[in-house]
Structure formats: C-alpha cells, structure tokens
Amino acid sequence: MADVNRGNRPLSPHLTIYRPQMTSLSSIMVRITAIASLVFAVLVVWWFLAAATSPEAFAGIDGFLRSWLGKLLQLGATWAIFYHMLxxxxxxxxxxxxxxxxxxxxxxxxxxxxxxTALTLLIAIVV
Structure with missing residues (x-):
C-alpha cells in the first residue's frame, strides 16, 4: 500500500547538523586522489603514445608537461599518489x-x- 504520510515526514537532519570529521574527509580524499591519479595516468600514457608516434606529437605533450601548469599537475599527482598510498x-x-x-x-x-605533503616536497626538492 502507498505511504499516504509521505509529505508529512521530516527530512533527514544530516544536512543541517552533520559536521564533517577527519575520518570521513580522509576517506573522501582517498577516493578523490584515486580519480586524480587515474587522470594523470592518462596523461602519462598520452606522453608515451606521442613518443612512439611522431616528434611533433611528442613535442606537444612534452611541452605541456614541462610548462608551469604541467609541473603543477605533476606535483599534484605526486601528492595524490602518496596520499592514496597512505x-x-x-x-x-x-x-x-x-x-x-x-x-x-x-x-x-x-x-x-x-x-x-612532506613526501611530495621531498620529491620536489630531490628531483
């Protein structure tokens, strides 16, 4: 039978009283870093395929990865890999x-x- 009191029930209070906790934030970040690592892996595969294809294709992706934005992405990917590993x-x-x-x-x-963060900074300094 259909629930006739459907409109009279209160909404779940989690949106008004829930306070994010470190355990939930770290769990969410593990998932986000997994996705970020996958995206960066696609860039690495693109780099390898371009190297195998032609000098022009390789120059394009290599130029991007060596730019400030590419280096920032590499730094973020390094942090994501370390965080996900931990x-x-x-x-x-x-x-x-x-x-x-x-x-x-x-x-x-x-x-x-x-x-x-410490491992990422160490890698950035060493490399």
Missing amino acids: GRLRHVVWDLGYCLEVEISEKLGLCMFIVA
Whole structure:
C-alpha cells in the first residue's frame, strides 16, 4: 500500500547538523586522489603514445608537461599518489584490527595529509 504520510515526514537532519570529521574527509580524499591519479595516468600514457608516434606529437605533450601548469599537475599527482598510498596502508592496518579507536583514526587522517605533503616536497626538492 502507498505511504499516504509521505509529505508529512521530516527530512533527514544530516544536512543541517552533520559536521564533517577527519575520518570521513580522509576517506573522501582517498577516493578523490584515486580519480586524480587515474587522470594523470592518462596523461602519462598520452606522453608515451606521442613518443612512439611522431616528434611533433611528442613535442606537444612534452611541452605541456614541462610548462608551469604541467609541473603543477605533476606535483599534484605526486601528492595524490602518496596520499592514496597512505590511505590504502591505513586500511590494511585497520583490516588487521589495529588503530580502530576514533581518536587514533583522526590522528592517522591528519598524519596522512602531513606525510603526503612532506613526501611530495621531498620529491620536489630531490628531483
């Protein structure tokens, strides 16, 4: 039978009272960094295909990747790869049954941002 009180029910309060938490933000960021890494992988494949195709095609994509925008994309992709790697590592630790307390999980989420940024800066300085 149809629900006749459908219009009288309150909406879910999550949009008005929900406060984002570090654990949810870090989980969302792991998903976003996976997509960003995939997009950058397409650029790398394009670079390889252009190298195999012709000098003109290679010069175009190589010029883009060597520009300031290309270098910024490479820096962002490096951060995304490190962040995603740390997120996957955190899930392995959770799967083993460790660090499941909320306080520790929040600290791990913050640690992921800090360590991914530090590793990215280290790579940027070395390379």
